[in-house]
Amino acid sequence: MSHLSSFVQFTASTVSLTVDDVAASQEFFTAYLGYTVQQAAEGFASLTRPDAFDVVLLARGIEVLPPEQRDQRAAGLILAYTLAAGLDEEETRLRAAGAPITMPLREEPWGERLFQVTDPNGVVVQLVQWAGQN
Template identity: 45%
Template sequence: MNIVASTVTLSVTDPVASGRFFTTHLGYREVLTGEEFVVLGRDDAAPDVLLRQRDLELPPGPGPVGVLVSFAVTGVAAEYERLRREGANITVPLHREPWGEQLLELTDPNGIVVQLTEWIPPAGT
């Protein structure tokens, strides 16, 4: 098997709001839109994102609650400053974990948590 692409599919109450968040703050572009969905893409290794309308007639499922999409990036400190300037909803400020990971988290209008992380080896390694 040779995987040539990947897509993360998220069922949300408002696909347009999440789409706006991903295009405004995370560099995605709209690839395809329909009445109840938005497909987003990038030109790098990031997976495509399909935001689809959650069926409001069904009982609420897990939805985006507990969903975390993590992107390994370069220059996370600069991204943090850019996101602050843009007024993104940063829910966990930039910090460094003892094992060397530097990360931040932001949350979109539908509750999807997006983590940006960069590995920075601990001093002395």
């Protein structure tokens, strides 16, 4: 019997980020990372991409959040995406498109190759490929 058999089945994964400027993050995720807008309203955007988790953007201070969460913003986290191939080409494409590369392409001692871009609200996105994968 599988360990997961005792848990409910998830149908999707979403990360919700509280940011100061929803429109700026929405533009970053759609222009550079290929997300599309599923829904949007004042202070809210739901972004989707078929091969990754969904991203929900909420404006800091929005009243739908519990009071203890309203003034917090996305910080201290990294959204990491693992690529099967093409990390070098993706870094080149993003650099040419004007994406803010905040950590250049490098290889860690344990074999992880990665680089980071950061959106206008400080959300760090890391693209990863394991060494030896093309």
